[in-house]
Amino acid sequence: MTEGEYDEEYADLGATTENAMEIAETSMDIVRQFVPDETLADRVRQKSVHSMGDIEFQHLLEFTGGDELGDDEDAPVRAGARAVLEEATIVTDITMAKAGVTGRGHDCETRKAIGNGAELAKETGMTRTAASVLEFDKRGVYDDSIAVVGNAPTAAFALADCIENGTRPAAIVATPVGFVKAEESRQRVREVSEEHGVPAITNVGRRGGSGLAAALTNELIHVASDVRTGELELDRTASDRATRRDE
Amino acid sequence: MTEGEYDEEYADLGATTENAMEIAETSMDIVRQFVPDETLADRVRQKSVHSMGDIEFQHLLEFTGGDELGDDEDAPVRAGARAVLEEATIVTDITMAKAGVTGRGHDCETRKAIGNGAELAKETGMTRTAASVLEFDKRGVYDDSIAVVGNAPTAAFALADCIENGTRPAAIVATPVGFVKAEESRQRVREVSEEHGVPAITNVGRRGGSGLAAALTNELIHVASDVRTGELELDRTASDRATRRDE
Numbered sequence: 001m002t003e004g005e006y007d008e009e010y011a012d013l014g015a016t017t018e019n020a021m022e023i024a025e026t027s028m029d030i031v032r033q034f035v036p037d038e039t040l041a042d043r044v045r046q047k048s049v050h051s052m053g054d055i056e057f058q059h060l061l062e063f064t065g066g067d068e069l070g071d072d073e074d075a076p077v078r079a080g081a082r083a084v085l086e087e088a089t090i091v092t093d094i095t096m097a098k099a100g101v102t103g104r105g106h107d108c109e110t111r112k113a114i115g116n117g118a119e120l121a122k123e124t125g126m127t128r129t130a131a132s133v134l135e136f137d138k139r140g141v142y143d144d145s146i147a148v149v150g151n152a153p154t155a156a157f158a159l160a161d162c163i164e165n166g167t168r169p170a171a172i173v174a175t176p177v178g179f180v181k182a183e184e185s186r187q188r189v190r191e192v193s194e195e196h197g198v199p200a201i202t203n204v205g206r207r208g209g210s211g212l213a214a215a216l217t218n219e220l221i222h223v224a225s226d227v228r229t230g231e232l233e234l235d236r237t238a239s240d241r242a243t244r245r246d247e
Numbered sequence: 248m249t250e251g252e253y254d255e256e257y258a259d260l261g262a263t264t265e266n267a268m269e270i271a272e273t274s275m276d277i278v279r280q281f282v283p284d285e286t287l288a289d290r291v292r293q294k295s296v297h298s299m300g301d302i303e304f305q306h307l308l309e310f311t312g313g314d315e316l317g318d319d320e321d322a323p324v325r326a327g328a329r330a331v332l333e334e335a336t337i338v339t340d341i342t343m344a345k346a347g348v349t350g351r352g353h354d355c356e357t358r359k360a361i362g363n364g365a366e367l368a369k370e371t372g373m374t375r376t377a378a379s380v381l382e383f384d385k386r387g388v389y390d391d392s393i394a395v396v397g398n399a400p401t402a403a404f405a406l407a408d409c410i411e412n413g414t415r416p417a418a419i420v421a422t423p424v425g426f427v428k429a430e431e432s433r434q435r436v437r438e439v440s441e442e443h444g445v446p447a448i449t450n451v452g453r454r455g456g457s458g459l460a461a462a463l464t465n466e467l468i469h470v471a472s473d474v475r476t477g478e479l480e481l482d483r484t485a486s487d488r489a490t491r492r493d494e
Contacts, residue, residue: 018372019401023427030426053424053453096458099346125265154266177300177458179277180270206300211343211424211456 034058039238040077044201044219051215052207060207064190065172065199074238076171076199080146080220081227081234083170084108089145090217091136092210093129097150100214105225111141113155130154137162142169146220149174150213153185160185163192172200173216175208182206281305286485287324291448291466298462299454307454311437312419312446321485323418323446327393327467328474328481330417331355336392337464338383339457340376344397347461352472358388360402377401384409389416393467396421397460400432407432410439419447420463422455429453 015024027050034055035046045058063073067082090110092098098112114128117135121128129152136142142162147169149156153176163169174189176182186202193200201216226232262271274297281302283289292305310320314329337357339345345359361375364382368375376399383389389409394416396403400423410416421436423429433449440447448463473479 015374017368017374017378019377020374023374023401027425027427050425051456053426053429053455095346096343096461099342100457121264127262127264127267127270130266131264154270178274178297179300180274182300208300209298209456209458210347211458214343 031055038242039074040081040223040241041073041238043223044077044216047215047219047222048203048212051212057203057207060203060205062186062190062202062204063200064193064202066197067199069235069237071197072238074236074241076201077220077223078234079199080171080173080201080217081223083144083146084221084224085227086144086170088170089141090148091141091145092148092150092213093133093155094151094210097148097210097213097217100150100211100218101148102218102221106221108146108221111136113141127152127154130158133158133162137167142167145169146217147172147174148213148217149176149185149189150208150210152176153178153181156185156189157181160188160192163196163198168196169198171220172198172202173213173220174200174202175212175216177206177208177212179206182208278302285489286321287328287470287488288320288485290470291324291463294462294466295450295459298459304450304454307450307452309433309437309449309451310447311440311449313444314446316482316484318441318444319485321483321488323448324467324470325481326446327418327420327448327464328470330391330393331468331471332474333391333417335417336388337395338388338392339395339397339460340380340402341398341457344395344457344460344464347397347458347465348395349465349468353468355393355468358383360388374399374401377405380405380409384414389414392416393464394419394421395460395464396423396432396436397455397457399423400425400428403432403436404428407435407439410443410445415443416445418467419445419449420460420467421447421449422459422463424453424455424459426453429455 015021031046031049035049035058036042041063048057063076066075067079084106087107090108092112094114095112101110113132113136117131121131133155156174156176262268278293278296282293282296282305288310295304310323313322314326331353334354337355339359341361342359348357360379360383364378368378380402403421403423
């Protein structure tokens with residue numbers, strides 16, 4: 001593998017120096033021993049395992065919603081990658097998730113909701129993150145965006161409400177963490193995702209967090225980069241991809 | 248609990264509105280059902296469980312090094328809280344960890360190493376984070392600091408090298424995540440921590456990450472706040488604290 005290829009493959013892991021690329025390569029090689037490598041969803045599963053340092057995390061991801069090809073597990077990855085190629089805005093809930101989204105391999109604007117809607121939060125007592133999502137939605141920021149919720153269950157609930165009211169993000173990555181409403185908030189995102197056909201990548205259980213959300217978003221960017229260089233096409237379903245691979 | 252008390256208790260979880268404080272309170276109540284609440288180390292264990300969304304994570308933390316009271320499990324928490332009270336610099340490896348450290352409840356400067364030492368990284372091929380730690384160390388940034396490594400094993404190795412060469416952070420929080428050298432890097436931090444008496448909070452296993460590192464650092468800030476308001480004193484060992492609590 002030449003230095004240029006390293007750069008291509010691991011840029012979204014933040015690796016630019018020789019040592020960093022070796023580490024990133026070894027690390028993803030280990031991950032691929034334990035996670036399938038057939039579909040685009042598998043790539044997202046691999047990234048989740050890498051980010052969480054836990055082989056079993058691959059079984060906790062859910063892929064919901066669909067695109068014009070169908071509602072197979074790759075649909076949210078295709079939709080997310082297409083949105084990256086179309087330079088959609090990447091909107092995160094909090095600063096930490098924004099900080100984890102790579103600046104390389106895309107021309108998307110990256111914004112965080114937190115810090116907006118302070119008055120609404122003060123007036124209503126709702127969380128700052130929920131208020132910030134509603135405020136951004138009022139300004140139309142979430143339509144056609146890649147909507148990322150890494151931390152706050154209340155932000156995920158607010159985003160689901162917006163979708164129910166007609167907002168249509170291009171794709172959602174929602175992985176809030178914790179013991180209070182985190183799981184329920186992701187379940188609600190899955191419900192609106194399936195009801196309104198909005199593609200979403202979420203996880204089940206109590207774990208998650210901004211690091212995971214950023215890593216999964218970075219994989220959408222990575223897939224988009226591979227489309228840009230001609231290494232893969234987006235107009236195939238997961239089963240088509242898995243089948244042709246076996247030929 | 249009055250609103251002011253809420254604010255005091257959950258500010259380090261980022262909660263300022265009424266809803267957010269209720270969520271933070273409920274969440275920490277759940278955590279306390281499963282994690283002991285006797286020592287200062289227990290508070291850090293609670294925070295790890297809250298941050299990771301995983302009850303069992305409490306058993307993966309290690310507390311090494313000592314202060315003038317001894318090398319009991321509370322020593323790194325006391326040292327970290329003292330450093331917060333003395334307005335030590337909080338130095339993180341990457342932007343994400345810095346973004347997760349609360350801005351409230353302390354007057355410490357928060358800095359990130361990444362972005363420094365670019366020439367060294369280019370010359371040697373070492374990772375950008377490792378080079379940034381060495382560069383910051385050369386400038387004396389790590390002495391008396393709260394040194395936080397959330398993501399990069401190579402940064403933790405570099406920090407350990409600096410300590411072996413005489414650098415003395417006030418306290419270390421090191422939780423790099425992943426399959427390549429993450430565990431080994433934290434083991435190395437524990438070795439220099441014990442050999443040179445530098446207080447450190449680390450974890451075992453492959454999990455970890457910037458969210459965890461930020462959460463543990465925020466608990467040091469929280470402990471410092473409780474000292475400032477007179478709710479607790481730092482001049483007691485873990486066993487003294489646990490014993491007196493039972494009386």
